Amino acid sequence: MHFFASFTGSMTAFLIISVLIILCAIMLLSFRKVIYMALAIGGVFIGCAAVYILLGASFIGIAQVLIYAGAITILIMFAIMLTNHEAQEPPTKWSVKNIIIALGCALLGVALYLAIRHQTWSAQGTTVNQSSTVSNPVAIGMALFQQYTIPFELVSLLLIVGLVGAVILAQPRKEDEE
Amino acid sequence: MPTLSIPPQSLLTLGVILFCLGLFGALTRRNIIIVLVCVELMLNAANINLVAFSRLGASPNLDGQVFALFTITVAAAEIAVGLALLLAFFRLRQSSEVKDMNQNKL
Numbered sequence: 001m002h003f004f005a006s007f008t009g010s011m012t013a014f015l016i017i018s019v020l021i022i023l024c025a026i027m028l029l030s031f032r033k034v035i036y037m038a039l040a041i042g043g044v045f046i047g048c049a050a051v052y053i054l055l056g057a058s059f060i061g062i063a064q065v066l067i068y069a070g071a072i073t074i075l076i077m078f079a080i081m082l083t084n085h086e087a088q089e090p091p092t093k094w095s096v097k098n099i100i101i102a103l104g105c106a107l108l109g110v111a112l113y114l115a116i117r118h119q120t121w122s123a124q125g126t127t128v129n130q131s132s133t134v135s136n137p138v139a140i141g142m143a144l145f146q147q148y149t150i151p152f153e154l155v156s157l158l159l160i161v162g163l164v165g166a167v168i169l170a171q172p173r174k175e176d177e178e
Numbered sequence: 179m180p181t182l183s184i185p186p187q188s189l190l191t192l193g194v195i196l197f198c199l200g201l202f203g204a205l206t207r208r209n210i211i212i213v214l215v216c217v218e219l220m221l222n223a224a225n226i227n228l229v230a231f232s233r234l235g236a237s238p239n240l241d242g243q244v245f246a247l248f249t250i251t252v253a254a255a256e257i258a259v260g261l262a263l264l265l266a267f268f269r270l271r272q273s274s275e276v277k278d279m280n281q282n283k284l
Contacts (some may be wrong), residue, residue, distance in 0.1 A: 025195075044222065
């Protein structure tokens with residue numbers, strides 16, 4: 001483990017955050033009650049936001065907290081409350097199907113990890129990720145509205161269609177009421 | 179901006195672990211809400227990679243962060259439509275389990 005030699009503040013912070021994220025993800029998979037699972041996914045989202053901020057992407061980090069940890073977690077909790085909120089996940093049965101799935105996931109993980117290990121990486125990202133005179137949100141705004149205008153507009157269209165579609169889908173149907 | 183001493187390998191490994199946990203959950207859990215949550219977990223793992231390469235890649239620039247923003251938007255639309263479908267399904271069948279979603283008629 002060569003990188004333990006150069007143990008710095010950001011590396012320590014990253015290790016703590018990633019251990020917390022993985023702990024939350026494992027708790028998400030091991031809890032029985034569905035509502036606890038929603039809480040655990042909130043922890044994962046906040047941890048990811050911390051990683052983004054650590055990487056200097058402060059705007060993405062704040063957007064992650066607002067959208068994921070705020071909106072999506074609450075939306076999931078509302079969905080749980082509106083359906084059967086007493087629902088309990090049965091303890092994981094290690095049937096043949098589940099064992100095959102677990103082995104497949106572990107195999108995929110090991111393959112990806114070996115690919116990462118055998119790749120040579122350029123020394124460090126020492127250069128700045130923006131033009132260094134403007135802050136990160138300003139630089140992202142510039143990139144969005146100058147370089148990525150059409151994808152930005154398309155994604156806003158997608159969001160409108162998705163939200164209107166969600167409202168229409170969730171409406172009670174006429175023939176059910178009669 | 180100060181230099182960062184996190185090796186890219188460890189960030190990518192975090193992404194791999196999260197992705198595999200999400201994949202395992204999405205394939206084995208029985209509640210539809212949890213399956214959706216696990217898909218979100220996988221999208222988050224991809225986002226970590228995008229942001230990591232935006233900072234630590236061969237040519238660091240903002241493209242990765244912009245793409246991460248797009249991914250977050252698409253994930254929000256996905257979860258909204260998914261939960262609306264879930265509510266409609268629950269109203270129809272009084273169930274929120276994956277195994278009840280196997281027929282194509284009312």
